[in-house]
Amino acid sequence: MKILFISAANKNFDGRTRALLDVLNSFADVVDITTTQESDFVNNSSYYVNYKSYKEFIRKTVEIGKDHRDVDFIFADNRKATVPALKLNKLLKPKAVIYDARELYLQRETHGFASKVGCFFESRMIAKAALTICANEERKQVMEKEYGKIGAILVFENFRKLSYSKEFSEEVMKLKFDYLNRDDSFKIVSTAGCEIERGTKELIEAAAKLNFNSTLYLVGCKENAEKQEIEAFIEENKIKNVKLVPRLNQDELKYFVSKCDVGIAMYHKRNSNNLYCSSGKIYEYAYEGIAVATTDNPPMKRVLDEYGIGAYDSDIGKALVSVHDNMNDIKKNIETFVGDRVVEKKQEEFASDLRKCMEDLQDGK
Incomplete structure (x- = not known):
C-alpha cells in the first residue's frame, strides 16, 4: 500500500x-x-x-x-x-x-x-x-x-508525545535553559505563545493573582504585534512572574516542558473549532510528567475526568490552584497514565482501524 x-x-x-x-x-x-x-x-x-x-x-x-x-x-x-x-x-x-x-x-x-x-x-x-x-x-x-x-x-484524537532527536544533547539543553533549573517556583508553561485569542491576557492575570510563588512561561512567542501588546500589558500591570520564550523545536520543547510543574491548554467557546478543541498538549504534558490545567471545554473535560491528570475550570486561575493543591494525587495518576501506555495504545488502535478502512477501499468495498 x-x-x-x-x-x-x-x-x-x-x-x-x-x-x-x-x-x-x-x-x-x-x-x-x-x-x-x-x-x-x-x-x-x-x-x-x-x-x-x-x-x-x-x-x-x-x-x-x-x-x-x-x-x-x-x-x-x-x-x-x-x-x-x-x-x-x-x-x-x-x-x-x-x-x-x-x-x-x-x-x-x-x-x-x-x-x-x-x-x-x-x-x-x-x-x-x-x-x-x-x-x-x-x-x-x-x-x-x-x-x-x-x-x-x-x-x-491528538494522542501524541514529544521525543528527542538523534542530535539531542542534554548538556546543551542544561546550558541553554539553565534558568529553569535554578527556578524553584511553581513553573507554569503555555505553548500557545503570545496569541491573544487563546486567552493569554487572562492567563497572565490569573498567574499574577496566585497566592503561591509561581512563574508563567509563555513558549512560542513570535516577533509580532501580539508579542508587543503582551509585553506592554505585562509592563502596564507591573507583573513580575511572566517570561516570554521564543518558538522551540521538539528537542527544546520536550526538555523545557519536563522542567515545569503544570502545562496550560486554553480555548475560548465562541466558535465550534475552539469549543470542541482536542488539545494534544494534554498528552505531551502528561508524558513529560507534568500536570495539566485547562479550560472546561467538553473534550478536555472528558479526558481529565477519565484520567485525572490535571484540573479544568472556566476560570484558568482556579484550575491552577486545584492542580497546585492536589499535585500528589495528580502525579500518581500521571504515572499510571504513562505506565499504561495510553498514547501508544490509542495510536495502535487507530492504526488498526485506519488500515482496515484503507484495505476495504483498496478492495473496492
Missing part, C-alpha cells in the same frame, strides 16, 4: 502531523511532502517544499506529486493541503482520497475572505474524500450534522 501524504506543516513543530505519519508508516509505504527541511526528516521518501507563499506551495507540491503515479491513496493533512490534493487526485487517479479535518471551521462561523475560501475547499475535499478523520467524537457529531455528503469518519 502506497500513500502520498501532503501537508503544509513543519514536522518539527506540528505534533499531529508527526503522529499521523508515525501511524501511516507503521503499515504502509509513505511519500510525504511537507515544509520540513531539518536533516532528521530527510530521506528518499520525504520532500521539502519551501513555504514562500501558498501559491508556490501548491505549484511545487503538484510538481512533486506528479512523479508518484503509483500511489494507492492521497492523504491530505488539513485545509492547506486540500487544493494540491484535489489537483493531484485528478492527475493520479488513486483508489481514494483521505482527509484529516483536524480543525472544525464552519462557513457560517468564519470571517474574512481567506477563511471562507478555506472552508469552500475543505467542503469540496470532504465531499470527495472516501474517508475523513476528525479530532474527537464531539467534532464527528457536528460534522455529521453540518455536511450533507460525507463518507466514513474516523476519530483520531
Whole structure:
C-alpha cells in the first residue's frame, strides 16, 4: 500500500502531523511532502517544499506529486493541503482520497475572505474524500450534522508525545535553559505563545493573582504585534512572574516542558473549532510528567475526568490552584497514565482501524 501524504506543516513543530505519519508508516509505504527541511526528516521518501507563499506551495507540491503515479491513496493533512490534493487526485487517479479535518471551521462561523475560501475547499475535499478523520467524537457529531455528503469518519484524537532527536544533547539543553533549573517556583508553561485569542491576557492575570510563588512561561512567542501588546500589558500591570520564550523545536520543547510543574491548554467557546478543541498538549504534558490545567471545554473535560491528570475550570486561575493543591494525587495518576501506555495504545488502535478502512477501499468495498 502506497500513500502520498501532503501537508503544509513543519514536522518539527506540528505534533499531529508527526503522529499521523508515525501511524501511516507503521503499515504502509509513505511519500510525504511537507515544509520540513531539518536533516532528521530527510530521506528518499520525504520532500521539502519551501513555504514562500501558498501559491508556490501548491505549484511545487503538484510538481512533486506528479512523479508518484503509483500511489494507492492521497492523504491530505488539513485545509492547506486540500487544493494540491484535489489537483493531484485528478492527475493520479488513486483508489481514494483521505482527509484529516483536524480543525472544525464552519462557513457560517468564519470571517474574512481567506477563511471562507478555506472552508469552500475543505467542503469540496470532504465531499470527495472516501474517508475523513476528525479530532474527537464531539467534532464527528457536528460534522455529521453540518455536511450533507460525507463518507466514513474516523476519530483520531491528538494522542501524541514529544521525543528527542538523534542530535539531542542534554548538556546543551542544561546550558541553554539553565534558568529553569535554578527556578524553584511553581513553573507554569503555555505553548500557545503570545496569541491573544487563546486567552493569554487572562492567563497572565490569573498567574499574577496566585497566592503561591509561581512563574508563567509563555513558549512560542513570535516577533509580532501580539508579542508587543503582551509585553506592554505585562509592563502596564507591573507583573513580575511572566517570561516570554521564543518558538522551540521538539528537542527544546520536550526538555523545557519536563522542567515545569503544570502545562496550560486554553480555548475560548465562541466558535465550534475552539469549543470542541482536542488539545494534544494534554498528552505531551502528561508524558513529560507534568500536570495539566485547562479550560472546561467538553473534550478536555472528558479526558481529565477519565484520567485525572490535571484540573479544568472556566476560570484558568482556579484550575491552577486545584492542580497546585492536589499535585500528589495528580502525579500518581500521571504515572499510571504513562505506565499504561495510553498514547501508544490509542495510536495502535487507530492504526488498526485506519488500515482496515484503507484495505476495504483498496478492495473496492
